[in-house]
Amino acid sequence: MKFLPISFLILALAAATALAYDPDPLQDICLTMRNYNMDFSSYAVFVNGKFCKDPKQTTADDFLFMGLRKPGNTSNPLGSQVTQAFVDQFPGLNTLGISMARIDFAPGGLNPPHTHPRGTELLVVVEGTLLVGFVMSNQLNNTLFTKVLYKGDVFVFPIGLIHFQLNIGNTYTLAFSGLSSQNSGVITIAKAVFGATPPISPEVLTKAFQVDKKVVDYLEAQFWYDNN
Structure with missing residues (x-):
């Protein structure tokens, strides 16, 4: 024993x-x-x-990777810009199991709900204020965990779970994230569902979201901006 x-x-x-x-x-x-x-x-x-x-x-x-030096362009519908330092941008990361990203937010800027299917994300706020959160799986009743982060605060988003960041302050916000994969992947939920190519069957979406087809048609007609 x-x-x-x-x-x-x-x-x-x-x-x-x-x-x-x-x-x-x-x-x-x-x-x-x-x-x-x-x-x-x-x-x-x-x-x-x-x-x-x-x-x-x-x-x-x-x-050496110098791509995170300059602020990202936040003049877009989301008011945010993610600058990736994944293996495709930074070849030196190959096989090392890590990567980074810089996230710039205009006031009110949003990094919309998304997932990283292959990596956990550790986010640190360098400047400004962020409302962040992630949603647990169906098994745990889709519980939402959310916090307001200030300069110097660190928050972790577990691998594969839907999460988001929103600048709730009146000033520019800057954050950096580290990920536990050289290529963690990004799936932006709204863009993936309503901007798929070719489109997902309306019958699937109307039943899944329990809405009229007009709502689905409207959402599919939108321009789903990619801030990565």
Whole structure:
């Protein structure tokens, strides 16, 4: 019986490893190619959809991303802009299981309800005030957890759950988020449902939302802006 706690620990560690979403690195680095017109002869390893650069050709610039320096353009219907530092923008992240984003908000700006199917998000407010929240799954009665965040506050959005951020202040707000995947993905709920290509059957949407087809037609006719 004295070995049971150790056995449970080993099983827990094995389960945690089995449930990992991004592949564990098999080498120190696997920098993706920036130029897909380059000669493939010097690239040998193909990992999770990305060709790896020869480590011997690596420079310090491969580990640098300057895309988060400038504020995003919030002059759009949502009043927000997400600037991603995912593996597609930052090749040095490949196989490392992390990424970042900068989120700029005009007063009243919204990062609309969305999910990250492959990553948990940790958000920190650098400037301004945000109302944030996420919704639990059907199993837990779709409970909403929401808080008002101020400068320096940190909030976590569990992987796969619908969440949002709204600037409730009268001034510009800036936040940064870290994600537990090199490519966490983004599914904006309204855009995915009413802006799908080709459109989802009206019969499906009228029954799902319990509304008249005119409402569905109206929503499908809207321009669903993508702030990513």
